Amino acid sequence: MRYVYAFAEGSKDDRDLLGGKGANLAEMTSLGLPVPPGFTITTEACRAFRTLGQSPDGLDSEVRDHLGRLEGAMGRRLGDASAPLLISVRSGAKFSMPGMMETVLNIGLNDETVLAGSAGSNDERFAWDSYRRLLQMFGRTVLDVPGQRFDIVLDKAKADAGAARDIDLTPDQLRDVVARYKDVILESTGHAFPQDPFDQLDAAVLAVFRSWDGDRAKLYRRQEGIPDDLGTAVNVMAMVFGNRGEDSGTGVAFTRDPASGAVGAYGDYLPNAQGEDVVSGIRNTMSLDDLAQRHPQQHADLLANMNRLETHYRDLCDIEFTIEQGRLWMLQTRVGKRTPEAAFRIAIQLVDEGLIDMDEALRRVSGAQLARLMFPQVDPAEAGRPWVTGVPASPGAAVGNAVFDSKRAAVRAAAGERVVLVRRETNPEDLGGMIAAQGILTSRGGKTSHAAVVARGMGKPCVVGAESLVVDEEARIAIGPDGVTLKEGDPISLDGIAGAVFRGEVAVVPSPVVSSLDSIEDLRHADDPVVAAVARLMKHADDVRRLGVRANADTGEDAARARRMGASGVGLARTEHMFLGDRKQLVVRLVLAKTDAERAIVYEELLPLQRRDFTDLLAEMDGLPVTVRLLDPPLHEFLPDLTELSVKVALEDIRGNRDSEHHQLLEAVRVMHEANPMMGLRGVRLGLVLPGLYGLQVRAMAEATADRIAAGGSPLPEIMVPLVAARTELALVRDEAERVIASVAEERGVDLEISIGTMIELPRAAIRAADLAQVAEFFSFGSNDLTQTTWGFSRDDVEGAFFTTYLNANIFSVSPFETIDADGVGAFIRMAVEAGRAVRPSISLGVCGEHGGDPASIHMFHDWGLDYVSCSPFRVPIARLEAGRAAIAADASDTR
């Protein structure tokens, strides 16, 4: 096992072994760019350290060996009193973990070497400043001395000297700082600062190894989904100094503007400084143009190097550089992070410059980035500090007056007021208020709570789980952690991307991308370069993708919006949404009905309403498939809550009102109450138990289809049966549906082609998929319910209760309600896909759960051979983009 590689030995493809930084240093070295010599200790060494609890055998001698070569190359030796070699030690993992890991500069300095080669006070100032920096960095990162102890010393020295900046301290003053720093280290650790440079090096390397398992690093990895067992590499490099006088300096630069995506290098430079001074923002930096004025040659070299790197990496690069006494050194490069706007623009620029092709450009952008481009956004410059924060549940910005109940929200909105609905949590009763509101804020719930799911479905900004906010719905107020009370009508703003809540109205930046999405063809040459870039990349995604993208849409309006967003059909129309509002009274009558005759009367009233629902859907999606799911939720969901009604009735009893309508209703609610409604009388069970219900829905669908044909349309209806577990369930519904369809076809004298299929949302359906395929023309995976039953937990109950614990314990790396659980739920999906196709090669296979709009899940659905995904209209463009990316991805794991 070899643990150390010189920069000249590696390449940018060795990120696994050398880490990102090490691999890129190696690449720059072999490109001939001016990189200070050095070597990289591999991630393998770190992994060995983690396993053994100490440095692996052989590492020390390899380091000594490479150090020797470095000394040779530099003509200096570590600890040499006359010509000491100084080196830096930096971490560098495979994936960038900014600020998470440790860096120590100026290793090699000690009381003896500090003044080596100093000639004149400027050299001395530099020497003491460098030593001071070593002590500070080493103390803090290697020895765990609290950083502020050093800050106190330095601040005092500057105050004593009347010096505004570090740079204004004299060599003597800096020497005093060094002495006091050494005292700090001795007092804090009980040991003196190690004078032996080799000890310094060894300690720094081990500190980097240890920092991999520091709390900050672990937290960061969990958030970013980076595996814990990768380990970090360590880069040892000869020091070059930007703080060696006014002909020295250091800077960072991007090959293009990472914020706007505009063409042209962009950077900051700080004369007479070391790297951390730039990042820390202590002093004002100058632009690259200023650098050109100051050091024209170095500036020209820098731009040439950057151009070389961008052409070589074929992407936006960010770099760190240092000018040491007029000589330019390249210290680091990597593919640069960028805003969503820049991502789309730069990808297209690189295509136009011939550096990459459209496939590669598509790989460079993501659905998550597109989502951020689609929402109007709070302008962070204007917004200031949030009042409270919560979970960012649905992106975008919302500004309006706070309202604490849905009815009032609807009334106020109808009167033209912009309102934000504020609730502890929402339920289906709140639908009207949510529709009326600009955005939704709740103090409870997670990313898949009712509020979050519905808001995302509506494409409406939403912040949930703002736990520091006390919402008192009765009193119509919310109290913040600062004690400030928000009253009904007070203005409030939500940032659904950051999960931030602001009091008052904040400035909002609208998205030009959304309005362009319905007419992409024309917009590829739009004036707005972001719109043009999105349009071109969407077009390419549509060209290459194999997965169809349909939308979940329950009304004609939804369907129209979905079509504008590029949906190729409706994958899920939930008929329960057609039983809400005014029609709820009909459901109550249906529940209270005792005979088939009473039910028939209700059905008769429902029939024209349902038919109109379907006609609207079919009209808006003319020529494209519309999958209608027969009624799924248990009927008691349409009734009042048992507990609330019980309290109401008990109070009426007390008041002597023993015969109210509530009493009759309570009896019905009690009978229908279920301990676990998710696992109760719903879906196909309800259809089989309640005579006529599904028949009514199928008739409405068949008549709507006939109406559309009569109107010259091309309806493509599909009937989907929910919650099927056994073939006979589906066969019975299918038989009835075929009878009804045949009868409507005869009544209307038309041919009706309505395909009939099933949801796969129970483990039994997945494992018996071969049976079901015999009577189903399509499968639609209900990934939400399938996740619930596979894991045995319900989305409503578990997120608050234990998901945080589970994420922290790494039982999940991400909620299985957000990204499909590939090992568990995914296994069932793959099983059913295989069995379904084997029995019925023509079977159509789709997904209509929330996962249908999740980028990582879309890649898996592509890999597993599904035909389409269906998601909320607003996520359709995102799904289209990701479906395109999935089609060109080398493998499914390439989604980070």
Place this chain on the structure above:
Amino acid sequence: MRYVYAFAEGSKDDRDLLGGKGANLAEMTSLGLPVPPGFTITTEACRAFRTLGQSPDGLDSEVRDHLGRLEGAMGRRLGDASAPLLISVRSGAKFSMPGMMETVLNIGLNDETVLAGSAGSNDERFAWDSYRRLLQMFGRTVLDVPGQRFDIVLDKAKADAGAARDIDLTPDQLRDVVARYKDVILESTGHAFPQDPFDQLDAAVLAVFRSWDGDRAKLYRRQEGIPDDLGTAVNVMAMVFGNRGEDSGTGVAFTRDPASGAVGAYGDYLPNAQGEDVVSGIRNTMSLDDLAQRHPQQHADLLANMNRLETHYRDLCDIEFTIEQGRLWMLQTRVGKRTPEAAFRIAIQLVDEGLIDMDEALRRVSGAQLARLMFPQVDPAEAGRPWVTGVPASPGAAVGNAVFDSKRAAVRAAAGERVVLVRRETNPEDLGGMIAAQGILTSRGGKTSHAAVVARGMGKPCVVGAESLVVDEEARIAIGPDGVTLKEGDPISLDGIAGAVFRGEVAVVPSPVVSSLDSIEDLRHADDPVVAAVARLMKHADDVRRLGVRANADTGEDAARARRMGASGVGLARTEHMFLGDRKQLVVRLVLAKTDAERAIVYEELLPLQRRDFTDLLAEMDGLPVTVRLLDPPLHEFLPDLTELSVKVALEDIRGNRDSEHHQLLEAVRVMHEANPMMGLRGVRLGLVLPGLYGLQVRAMAEATADRIAAGGSPLPEIMVPLVAARTELALVRDEAERVIASVAEERGVDLEISIGTMIELPRAAIRAADLAQVAEFFSFGSNDLTQTTWGFSRDDVEGAFFTTYLNANIFSVSPFETIDADGVGAFIRMAVEAGRAVRPSISLGVCGEHGGDPASIHMFHDWGLDYVSCSPFRVPIARLEAGRAAIAADASDTR
């Protein structure tokens, strides 16, 4: 395709093709017994008829052909006016369906043939009586004429003639009856009775075919689990007549007593009668001894024939015979039905007689029969008509005074009163009352309701779902469908086998078998022949079975009972039962605790209590494994119901009592309330979220083990983690458990071997079983929860709501909570068994759901290679017997 076989062509092994009756007639024929000649139309012909809606091609000519041979053999011809052949037509399916199908005798008679060969008035009486019977049977069964129309005619004729019996009518009077019967047929059907004997035959055969799909037959098949597509055979036989005078007669006989199992033939004989007269009970029969007096030779022949049959069939046979003018004919035989007592006795008798071996004897008895032998039984002779009926949920007889709440039941029982608990339904709060009661009656719920499951676990009689009973728990009364009110303290009796409820006290017959089960070794030669037979067969079952049988037992007392019943360990000790009663207050404190410190205090109080629970269990099961399941149910199950508490608090508010302890509790209950508790914070999730809980339980277990070792015992504890879906969940609990165990081992200075395993009760656990096996020493299939999540319905919610619909629609043939769903849930079990063994060959595999005590399921568990089942103590003997039967079964389907 050949549709007809002469009796001489088949054998008893041709039941699929010839039906049971036809196969046995063929067997008797080839044994040389005096069977009237005839032939069988196959079940294949019936299946073809069902498919085509008419007789298949070729059937008619085959029938004519065989009829011709029959005419040859008998020297008579169908319709011949001088020597007419008369034949019978009888149905005969593979499985006996008594009374479900049709029979027509005397086919061949018509106005011309009726008097053929009559010489004298006796012959004439016989002739007209035979014709009268043909008209009646043909009219009723072939032509669907209501039977009572014929009864009215006959009754009137007897009244007019002053005749007490049919036999007392004169030939002339019978001729008049014949004339009136023909009128009845003409009036009822619009057609005259067919005079052509061939038309009679064809119509009768088709009537038998059609009767397979009659309502009665379908209902019977569904109850018995007989497939609908088998079809029935039709047997055509030359008539012989027991009604040809005093030297004729007919009878039925058993080779042993089918009620008691006593050795020796047993039967009834009726002189001068046809078969249906015996069965209909119109006239008093005589015994076989009387027959010996009357016809010594025929009696001796009959006994010889029966002996021949029993030796040949090696089992109890029942037969039908006829003596025609002194000549004995054997008309039918089959293996006879018998009581459970007789089943055990006869099986052992046949072994002792050398006819069968012990394996075969074991095949001849069943767990269901053993269960019936184990319960004290209501004596049906004494009981009379039930007051109300419900679902038979747990067998046995219970007599006591009705009590409508559990606390009173416990108080009254403690005072020495025998009580029966009557509730609308029960919940865990009722446990005390159920323990105190002789039996439990509920007006709601099904076979797997709480009352049913717990009562079966206790081996206590239980009737549930007595829906015609209105139980008013507040008023402490129940009102029957007859309007009679049962008050608290009124005596009541339950028959848990029949699901019957009696007012007052009814006589009860105790079971001698149960008391014998703990000392089987000594009882194989007991005086009571049933006890001796059960003991010998149980011993053999234990010798041959591969499946272990453990018990579900939560207390030392349960464990002791289970051990007496032959359990080889505890497969499931539910620790939640240890958090009930007085200890509930501790759970409330645990829920209200806000800090680890507060929780620690509760744990400290719980520790000695839990330790004692475990010490008791380990002591009673010394030397045998005891599997303890860590806490599974959500904590709010231990708290008051949200709705009840909300009403209470609302009422207290009204009364101005705004600060009761209920308010604080309500807040906690609200926070912990779950929409779907079955899928909420329970099982391992609770263990991972609530710091210290599982650690406490493991510590109690480890300390109890150490205590038992110190006391010289041999404890074999196993720790089982519930509701695991992912390997990490189990690994985390395992890590903590191992730390606790190691720490106790060190504190106590003993070696502690405690194996740690997991429940497999979620689809994800089944599909990821290979992962889990890496950290589990055993799998225990929680088949109840696995059924719930596989199908996506909860036992509590669905049985009443739609199981009846599902059973009627044949979606299930039996509730999947009763017998394991082999295709769905079984597929998961097989998957996990295979994966678990592949990863860890030494893994122990068991089942601890309710299915562990279900005979049909036990056979499947054997076939699927499990190591043991665990069931309630009372079902342990049944499981042992069925495990033995499974081990010797040719295949798993042989359990009907």
